[in-house]
Amino acid sequence: MKKLITTLQNIWKIKELRNRILFTLGMLFVFRFGSYIVLPGVIPEVLDNATQNNNSPNDLLGLINVFTGGAFNNAAIFALGIMPYITASIIIQLLGFAVPYFQRLQQKEGESGRKKLNQITRLLTVAITLVQGGGYLTYINSLGAVDPTIPLSIFWISNIIILSTGTVFSMWLGERITDRGIGNGISLLITIGIIATLPQALVFEFQSQLENNGLIIFVLEMAALFGIVMATVLIVQGVRRIPIQFAKRMVGRGSNQMPAQGARDYIPLKVNASGVMPIIFAQALMFLPATVAQFFAGEGSDLATSPVLRALNDFTSAPYNIIYFILVVLFTYVYTALLVNPQQYAEYLKRQNAFIPGIKPGKPTADFIDAVTTRITLPGSIFLGIISILPAFAAGFGVNIAFAMFFGGTSLLILVAVVLDTLQQIESHLLMRRYDGLVKSGKIQGRSRMQGIGANM
Structure with missing residues (x-):
């Protein structure tokens, strides 16, 4: 225990490390806070009753809910979380094994290739979010959790924009944690969602x-x-x-040449x-x-x-x-x-x-x-x-x-x-x-x- 306390004191003494840890905790708090802000037009009570026994951690919807820390079942603005970005990253990685263009970007073009891949991944993330967001809103509507006084078209258009913005903002949070915090930001966002349950x-x-x-x-x-x-x-x-x-x-010149050990x-x-x-x-x-x-x-x-x-x-x-x-x-x-x-x-x-x-x-x-x-x-x-x-x-x-x-x-x-x-x-x-x-x-x-x-x- 004394060793642990000493280590924690040493961590706090290092200003840069302390600031990085506090910054990471602050970004994770923002992410968790967004997991409880319900989309406009959704009736939380009806949604809770519908999702209570509707999925388990074993099925697909239950797995997504675990990775988003409950935001999926809450119909929150971060309901899709970082999952569209993970999906886009997996797709780009698989394309790197099969498509020569992506192979060249990954292996031969260095930093410029990585930047290009990141840009493609972000654009693909937005496209996936639009598709998944539409499916998610359709799922919410099928549960009867949408306020009937709101026109369905307005509910659908406004909330798909909010869901897409939430995913892009989550991706931005992850990148900021990676740059200014401690650890891999994207991985930490998934981890905090899992730990939340x-x-x-x-x-x-x-x-x-x-x-x-x-x-x-x-x-x-x-x-x-x-x-x-x-x-x-x-x-x-x-x-x-x-x-x-x-x-x-051989190291040296002339008479000073000598073999360097392997x-x-x-x-x-x-x-x-x-x-x-x-x-x-x-x-x-x-x-x-x-x-x-x-x-x-x-x-x-x-x-x-x-x-x-x-x-x-x-x-x-x-x-x-x-x-x-x-x-x-x-x-x-x-x-x-x-x-x-x-x-x-x-x-x-x-x-x-x-x-x-x-x-x-x-x-x-x-x-x-x-x-x-x-x-x-x-x-x-x-x-x-x-x-x-x-x-x-x-x-x-x-x-x-x-x-x-x-x-x-x-x-x-x-x-x-x-x-x-x-x-x-x-x-x-x-x-x-x-x-x-x-x-x-x-x-x-x-x-x-x-x-x-x-x-x-």
Whole structure:
């Protein structure tokens, strides 16, 4: 505890770090405040009654509501939050793998290419927001939560402008946090939305266990959650270091020439290079059966009452979790193959006059890196698959659904990754001013300083 208090005092002593943290907290407060300002023309009481049991954290609308910190169900001006920007970023990233123009912007045109991509992403965000905003307002109208005294056309036009402005403003807040605050602004906005639902879910779980004389069970649940978080940290931070060596070269002139010792370094290949993307893609596919069931439900079709569809719409069922696990593993391999380019590593080593000891330059080096990547992706993909289905196991053991979602899945991975990145930036400020870091010894592995040629590629 004394170490923690000393660290907090050191953080407060650094004026720049203190101002950045306060600025970040202020921007996050503005974002959360906007999550409670209801769109004009919406009747909050009717909306609350309609959405109370209309979606759960397992379906698409419930997931969006979790990421927006409840703003989606509140019909707030930030109802769409930063999600259209995330969607646009994913689209641009995928285009970078397939379209030569975007590949050139990402890899060869440096800072000017990144600025051009950011501009395209912003424009695509506005377009996506207009489409999603129209669908969201139609959804609100279908719930009967629109004031009947307001013409529908005026409600639709005015609020779609407000929703678009809210998303653009959220994007601006994220960029300001990145520039003048601490941590990645966009990621922090998503994280604060996820964390916003945690206290209520935790209190509800505690009260539920207390009423059933299950205080020991609640303690065991917290211990299990702590263990899962620690395991997630290990996988997120885990890297496989491939040692490399730079060729010896002559230093000096004339009779003073002498061979310089070959410098050693390594290529850090992450065990989980794909991050949270495989879970997002797999979850999107798992939403399709529910969408089909809802589409046919109003027509009295047998398809809507099919046992298969009912099982695929129940995230605690065995078929759902088996298919979900397999999809996560497959998408992990696919996304890792898109992100990690062994040929690019081999070319970079050749240009830098470096080599992997015992491996010939060129194609043998690319094949070796590809083989290592494939081997380390297996445990990473299995772990992601297990993380994705852990909420179902937690719910099966009696944990309420809202709290069970924090035992794994997208929410847990995002929380861990963002917290680690933010702590790394705080530790960097402390170490630059010769203060102790956030941990007692060492640094936050894989975060505190970019080592290896992976940082240069």
